Amino acid sequence: MSRRIAVTINRDGSIKAETLGIKGKTCLDYVPILEELLDAETLQSGFTADYHAGDEQLPEEATETVGEQPSA
Amino acid sequence: MSVEILLVPLALAAAHAVVVVGGAITAAVGEDGTERKACVVQTRLKHPGLLVEALKSVGAEAELGSDGTINGSWEGMGFRFVHHEDGTLSAHFDPDVDVQRARELILATDAAYAKAVQQAVRQRVRDRAGELGMTVESETVGDDDSVTLVLNAEG
Numbered sequence: 001m002s003r004r005i006a007v008t009i010n011r012d013g014s015i016k017a018e019t020l021g022i023k024g025k026t027c028l029d030y031v032p033i034l035e036e037l038l039d040a041e042t043l044q045s046g047f048t049a050d051y052h053a054g055d056e057q058l059p060e061e062a063t064e065t066v067g068e069q070p071s072a
Numbered sequence: 073m074s075v076e077i078l079l080v081p082l083a084l085a086a087a088h089a090v091v092v093v094g095g096a097i098t099a100a101v102g103e104d105g106t107e108r109k110a111c112v113v114q115t116r117l118k119h120p121g122l123l124v125e126a127l128k129s130v131g132a133e134a135e136l137g138s139d140g141t142i143n144g145s146w147e148g149m150g151f152r153f154v155h156h157e158d159g160t161l162s163a164h165f166d167p168d169v170d171v172q173r174a175r176e177l178i179l180a181t182d183a184a185y186a187k188a189v190q191q192a193v194r195q196r197v198r199d200r201a202g203e204l205g206m207t208v209e210s211e212t213v214g215d216d217d218s219v220t221l222v223l224n225a226e227g
Contacts, residue, residue, distance in 0.1 A: 002224065002226055003224070003225040003226055004209065004222055004223060004224055004225060005206070005222070005223040005225055006221075006222050006223075007197060007221045007222075007223065008214075008218050008219070008220045009190045009193050009194055009218060009219045009220075010190070010218045011186060011187065011190060011216060011217040011218060012186050013080070013081055013083075013084050013185075013186040013189040013190055014078065014079070014080055014084075015078070015079040015080070016076065016077070016078055017076070017077045017079065018075070018076045018077070019074045019075050019076075019225075020074075021074075022074045022075075022225070023074055024074070027074035027075040028075065030075070030225070031075070031077060033204055034077060034079065035079065036200075037197060037200055037201065037204055037206075038079055038081065038193055038196065038197065039081060039082050039083075039193070039196060040079035040080055040081045040082060040193070041079060041080060041082060041086065042077055042078070042079055043078045043079060043080050043086055044077070044078040045075060045076065045077040045078070046075070046076050047074065047075055048074055048075065048076055
């Protein structure tokens with residue numbers, strides 16, 4: 001599966017971005033890239049199934065809030 | 073799927089969901105020492121240029137001053153927007169203003185501002201994706217007026 005990012009810009013200005021086909025820690029590399037691309041700051045982030053498909057054992061769920069990035 | 077991120081554009085304050093509706097009568101001492109009361113409505117809006125455009129789009133007259141404040145009027149109702157320390161702008165009306173009309177102006181302006189932000193972000197993605205090693209693969213508009221861009225990050 002090719003690496004894609006779906007960016008949805010809502011009518012109220014809020015944005016949701018979701019990485020597709022990017023497994024493991026690599027997906028975290030896109031958080032600062034998206035912030036720069038969108039001229040926006042991260043309000044919240046959460047890992048989904050493919051994150052756990054990477055080559056490391058990771059927690060079942062992780063959620064970060066404003067000003068923090070998911071720790072690798 | 074691997075990570076889902078919720079972001080807020082820097083032109084908007086994350087702390088305010090949409091807009092703080094209503095107004096509070098506050099008093100402030102002007103430079104000449106006299107006390108002035110005003111009906112103040114806090115907003116989530118941060119970018120003066122976009123705000124002026126939003127105000128004009130809803131039919132208001134608005135002008136950005138050299139000190140960063142915005143003065144104008146809408147249907148005979150005067151207003152002034154001033155910056156707060158957190159970067160947001162608040163609307164100041166006369167203390168005897170019709171609060172319902174002030175609220176109407178702020179809500180309409182917030183919606184117009186958000187639409188302008190949406191378009192600005194959309195254009196920024198189109199313009200800058202290539203610089204960041206990505207290409208815009210598709211672009212769709214949803215029933216709720218949301219815009220979804222799918223970026224190919226193979227580069």
